[in-house]
Amino acid sequence: MEISVGFDNLKYLEEQTKFILERAKQYGNKLYLEFGGKLMFDMHAARVLPGYDPNVKMKLLQQLKDKLDIIICIHAGDIERRKIRADFGISYDQATLKLIDDLRDWGLEICGVVITRYESHPSVIQFKRVLELNNIPVYVHQTIHGYPTNVDHIVSEEGYGANPFIETNKPIVVVSGPGPGSGKMATCLSQVYHEHKRGIKAGYAKFETFPIWNLPLKHPVNIAYEAATADLGDYNEIDPFHLATHKITAVNYNRDVAAFPVLKKILFKIMGDGNMYQSPTDMGVNRAGFAIVDNIAVQKAAKEEIIRRYFSYHSEYAAGRTPKSTTDRINLIMEEVGVSPTDRVIVQPARKAAEKAKKRGKGHSGIFSGAAILLSDGTIVTGKNSPLMHAPSAVIINAIKIIAKIPKKIYLLSPNIMESIGELKESLGKSANVSLNLEETMIALSISAITNPTAKVALDHLKELKNCEMHLTHIPSFGDEAGLRTLGVRLTSDPVYAGKNLFLF
Structure with a gap:
């Protein structure tokens, strides 16, 4: 799946450098x-x-x-x-x-x-x-x-x-x-x-x-900023000072607008007439809006980000890290933009993988979870948990097999090795769950690559998972989260725990 480029970095650097230097010159360098x-x-x-x-x-x-x-x-x-x-x-x-x-x-x-x-x-x-x-x-x-x-x-x-x-x-x-x-x-x-x-x-x-001042107030990119700060209660608004002074509509956010009258007084007391700002937008030097080259692409990407934030905040609420007001806020933002959680294309495949695991009865300790990842070519790969592996481990192994064109029937990790690692975990009292999380799976894969040429090929393709979209049907464990952060995937998860344990091993 080809991703449209919506932003020109070279244009941005040229615009931004010039504008900052001009602003410095206005203040005597x-x-x-x-x-x-x-x-x-x-x-x-x-x-x-x-x-x-x-x-x-x-x-x-x-x-x-x-x-x-x-x-x-x-x-x-x-x-x-x-x-x-x-x-x-x-x-x-x-x-x-x-x-x-x-x-x-x-x-x-x-x-x-x-x-x-x-x-x-x-x-x-x-x-x-x-x-x-x-x-x-x-x-x-x-x-x-x-x-x-x-x-x-x-x-x-x-x-x-x-x-x-x-x-x-x-x-x-x-x-x-x-x-x-x-x-x-x-x-x-x-x-x-x-x-x-x-x-x-x-x-x-x-x-x-953000917000980008020269985009419309309700542009998805600016609304995505509201989604990113839903826990802070920030919201965008038209800068009333800029509109009154310059007759130009500009977008700013509530805290900067609310603070501007006091900030202007502080600057005037320090600088006197040397302060030239008549609005919070005047204070800014951001030129990102001038480097957007595909408005449709950035709108689509911003809507995807809003859905990611939806899952993130609901998971944080389930873990007790954010209040209900945050989830209420992100729910309203979702309605405003007109998107739903299942608009994220990998949500349903992940949930179906979990259902498949449940029907086959191949979870671990009665836990059934699924995962799905969207590869750069548009392929959706799924995985489910088992007595040997967590769902994130399974989906990553399945994904790199497809990327590296390794036949599905070929083992990258021997079941005997995984069972041995699981038994070691259990014997050392590290965890009652002997199934391998992603961090452990990646370590095992790197060790296997020393003697297994196929595992080495697969290992070399892990970097191609960076920025791929991924969804889990449960809040990831510490080991899974650490492994996914290392890979650089864009993760969301359903706001539920994989089992009854409160400590996510």
Whole structure:
């Protein structure tokens, strides 16, 4: 199945680079740029804008390398609560360390890390110490009393003035973080305050890919952003300030619109007439909308993403990780766009595979589950659980056999080897479930590849499963989820557990 390309990365890089440089010039070549979203691996953008390079923002920074410094922010509360970045399954503090490593891999160094709304919790102190022991400058910003409404206090020596100033040398300073709520905007404004106190007429701008301001309010790509933030309660709206001032319809989101009057007061108190923004849209520098080359393709992809979010939130609700208000919100979004869960073409095949397992009575401990994956050529492959394998393991093995053109009757893994691994798990007390999860299956396959040439061929084709769509009839176990994340498949699951166990081994 050929996927239509809906986004032109080269055009985007050209537009975006030019626009950021122009904005920096407007502020005398000292611009603090709040970088929203993910610097790397922006998989949401890649899913809703087919053809979008998930690392294109890093390529943008590389193009501007000689003109920019980078500051990373992280909220102390996110460290203490061990907030998780879902796409990697790691905490925000670990995601910050990974981001620093990733930037270095791209030849980009940071000026330092700011721990915002600092509290001296043991985990926060430990994180700070790790950075300092690795010669990374760490700055601490305390909570500012009355933030964000008490403008007179905020823009004073007791407010922003109490924060340490971070020395930067380049005309553009990118301020990023591991996720939303990291304190990026406050850090930017604190720096702008200090710069003006030193006689430098620095400015502030915001880089945020979504919502795309020059697409219609109800465009599926913008609605997909609402779906992605359904747990936060965000929604898009027409920017009333932009419409009133410029007579141009632009899309923004509720928090930016609501915060703009106060933000404008803060900027005016710092910069006086030097602040040129009349709307939250004015603050932005995003040019993604100008790089969309196939509107039909991106609309289709965005609707698919909304369905993925539907399954994701319902599974999180079943696991107790999100409130019912989130599922109510995503249900309304589904109705608004006019899509249903079974519009995802692999949902029904996965459910039929589970039914087939149940009819044949070939599950494990009375558990019957199914999986389906959509290959890049449009082939749908199914798998079901058995006493030897979890359903994800079965469908991945079946899929790579088809991709590698290996006959179905040929074993990639000997049943004797799988039984031996299962017996080892049971004897060590690791799990009562001796059936192999996907992570264990991939390890077994890599070991088999040493002596089995056919297994080696299959192993070499695993990378071709990246970005394939997949559905499970149950919430995946830890081992299955880890294996699927490694493969890079786009997973959804029905919001039910595979059995009665509450711990997903």
